[in-house]
Amino acid sequence: xxxxxxxxxxxxxxxxxxxxxxxxxxxxxxxxxxxxxxxxxxxxxxxxxxxxxxxxxxxxxxxxxxxxxxxxxxxxxxxxxxxxxxxxxxxxxxxxxxxxxxxxxxxxxxxxxxxxxxxxxxxxxxxxxxxxxxxxxxxxxxxxxxxxxxxxxxxxxxxxxxxxxxxxxxxxxxxxxxxxxxxxxxxxxxxxxxxxxxxxxxxxxxxxxxxxxxxxxxxxxxxxxxxxxxxxxxxxxxxxxxxxxxxxxxxxxxxxxxxxxxxxxxxxxxxxxxxxxxxxxxxxxxxxxxxxxxxxxxxxxxxxxxxxxxxxxxxxxxxxxxxxxxxxxxxxxxxxxxxxxxxxxxxxxxxxxxxxxxxxxxxxxxxxxxxxxxxxxxxxxxxxxxxxxxxxxxxxxxxxxxxxx
Numbered sequence: 090x091x092x093x094x095x096x097x098x099x100x101x102x103x104x105x106x107x108x109x110x111x112x113x114x115x116x117x118x119x120x121x122x123x124x125x126x127x128x129x130x131x132x133x134x135x136x137x138x139x140x141x142x143x144x145x146x147x148x149x150x151x152x153x154x155x156x157x158x159x160x161x162x163x164x165x166x167x168x169x170x171x172x173x174x175x176x177x178x179x180x181x182x183x184x185x186x187x188x189x190x191x192x193x194x195x196x197x198x199x200x201x202x203x204x205x206x207x208x209x210x211x212x213x214x215x216x217x218x219x220x221x222x223x224x225x226x227x228x229x230x231x232x233x234x235x236x237x238x239x240x241x242x243x244x245x246x247x248x249x250x251x252x253x254x255x256x257x258x259x260x261x262x263x264x265x266x267x268x269x270x271x272x273x274x275x276x277x278x279x280x281x282x283x284x285x286x287x288x289x290x291x292x293x294x295x296x297x298x299x300x301x302x303x304x305x306x307x308x309x310x311x312x313x314x315x316x317x318x319x320x321x322x323x324x325x326x327x328x329x330x331x332x333x334x335x336x337x338x339x340x341x342x343x344x345x346x347x348x349x350x351x352x353x354x355x356x357x358x359x360x361x362x363x364x365x366x367x368x369x370x371x372x373x374x375x376x377x378x379x380x381x382x383x384x385x386x387x388x389x390x391x392x393x394x395x396x397x398x399x400x401x402x403x404x405x406x407x408x409x410x411x412x413x414x415x416x417x418x419x420x421x422x423x424x425x426x427x428x429x430x431x432x433x434x435x436x437x438x439x440x441x442x443x444x445x446x447x448x449x450x451x452x453x454x455x456x457x458x459x460x461x462x463x464x465x466x467x468x469x470x471x472x473x474x475x476x477x478x479x480x481x482x483x484x485x486x487x488x489x490x491x492x493x494x
Contacts, residue, residue, distance in 0.1 A: 093253060093256045093257055093260055094260045094263075094264075095349065095350050096249065096253075096350050097257060097261075097284050097287060097288065097349075097350065097351065098348075098349030098351065099347050099348070099349040099353055099356060100260075100261070100264035100265065100280060100281075100284060101268070101276055101277055101356075102276070102347075102353055102356055102357045103347060103348075103353065106347075106353065106357055107276065107357075110272075110276050110357065110360055110361060111273075111276070113361065113364040113368065114271075114272035114275040114276055114364055115272050116368060117275060117312070117364055117367050117368050117371065118271065118272065118275065118312070120368065120371045120372065120375065121313070121317075121367075121371045122311070124316055124317070124371055124374060124375050124378070125311070125312075125314040125316065127378045128420075128421060128423045129316065129378060129420060129421075129465070130315035130316045131315060131423060131464075132420065132423070132465045132466050133315055133316060133467055134187075135466070136467050136468075136469065136472070136480075137315060137316075137317075137318055138182075138183040138186050138187060139158050139159070139162070139179075139183065139469075139483075140320075140479070140480045140483070141182065141183075141186060141304070141318050141320045141321070142158060142178075142179035142182035142183050142186075143155060143158055143179065143480070143482070143483075144318075144321055144323070144324035144325075145296070145297055145300055145301075145324070146175060146178060146179060147324050147327075148296060148300070148320075148323060148324050148327055148330070149296060149297065151175050151178070152175075153172070153175040153176060153178075153179055154482070154486060155469065155480065155482055155483035155486045155487070156487075157172060157175070157176055157179075158176065158179045159469055161179060162180070174218070174222050177217065177218055177219075177222065178214075178218065180217065181213075181214050181217030181218060182214065182297070182301070184213075184217060185210065185213045185214050185301065186305075188213065189209075189210065189213070189305055190305065190308050193305045193306075193308060194308075194309065196309070198266055198270075198309075199262075199266045201266075201309060202261060202262050202265040202266045202281065203262050203266075204255065204258035204259060204261075204262060207258065207285065207290065207298060207302060208234040208235075209234065210298050210301050210302060210305075211233060211291050211298050212233040212234030213233075214233070214294060214297060214298070214301075215231060215233035215234075215294065216233045225292055225293045226293075229292060231291075231292055231293050231294070232292075235291070235292075236251075236254045236255060236258075236290050236291065237251060237254065237289070237290065237291055237292040238251060238292070239251060239292065241289055241292065244335060245335065245338075246287070246289075246335065246338045248287070248288065248289035249287075249288055249289075254288060257288045257290075258288065261281060261284055261288075265277045265278075265280075265281050270310075274310065276364075278303055278306045278307065278310075279303075279359070279360040279363035279364060280356060280360055281302070281303075282299050282300075282302070282303045282359075282363060283334060283337045283356065283359050285298070285299045285302065286334055287337070287351075300319065300320050300323065303319055303363075304318060304319055304320065307319065307367070316378075317367075317370040317371055317373070317374045319366060319367055319370065321370060321479075321480075322366035322367065322369055322370045323366060326362075326366060329362060330362070333355075333358055333359040333362045334359065336352070336355040336359070337352065337355035337356050337358065337359040338351070338355070339351065339352045339355055340352065341353070342354065373479075374479075377475075377476050377479065380421075383417075383420070383475070384413075384417050386475050386477075387413065387416060387417055387420065387474075388410070388413055389474055390453075390471055390474035390475060391409075391410050391416070392410060393474065394451065395408045395409060395410055398447070401447050401450055401451045406447040406450065406451075407440065407444055407447055408444055408447050408448065409436060409440065409444050411434050411435055411436050412434045412436075412441075412444050412445075414433055414434075415429075415430045415434050416448070416453070416454075416465070418433065419454065419463060419464070420465045423464060424462050424463070424464050425463055426462050427445070427456070427460065427461070427462060430445060430463055431445065445463070449463070451468060451470070451471075452466055452468030452470070452471070453465070453466060453467075453471060454466060469483055469486075469487045472484050472487070473487070473488065
């Protein structure tokens, strides 16, 4: 008798074929933790959330522009109904990512692989949309957090029968919740991404949920720190992403292809792809955050601002290169008293205050009040200087007018 568990087995590759995956996972654990020694994570998180929402929309074939997302963040919704819906989806993604990044840290591993956790991600995503926009492209009503109630197919893949969805999600829960922390759990996160997509538990939004689920699990492991994201890598390798997902859907190809119902070789290839994408994102950001190189890019940005003060938000804007050391120091420590920042510039108090005000107007610094400490931030307009190629589409959108407020 074929059990539900057998229909989506193997859940993880057998030990005999896992050695290369364990090596990749070990490298990811080490390199991501080395990267987290940098304190810029809180400064990058807001813009990475915007980027994640953009890229997950793009993977779904629903294109929003970085400008549309930025306008939505500032309550500038489009009059075009289609664009406005995508703006609301982007906002919903950002809200859920932020909310559940906080919640996930207090959750047990048992909860994180549970059917209820996947349902909560879907529920929170789609409850953020107006009721009349909670539909599939075909017009079917979409219940937030509800398992699908009809058969679906995606390309050549016919998803499991409706009545088996709850049981299959429990199989994932049972299979992944007790994996040893470390390399084995990382392999499980990657494998779970495919198996959840294979089950296709919701009528719509399965890809969004699977990507957020993976992102949150990596965050729970303490690997992302707001510095890198799997979603950027998947979107920038979208054809390979779909190809490896599809190949892992195939049935077992004979006695040398594991002992489950589905191809073990396909699962190994998908897990390898997933881990390589993570490593690529970590290594990209590690290069971006090398101290000397980052300081040089910050210097280039300040020189541009000094030469183009009228683009910073006010005719009174003033930026001086003398602020470089103070600004670089804030980027390293995350937060600095105003008086210390002003003194580090070496400028007269009046000029230093004008420079500080201009940097806040531009969004490179933020402060809760006129007397509160300043914190480093990365506004859209600074991306092309500080993190070139991180989000090329945003660089292009804001190339001529870096100021975003």
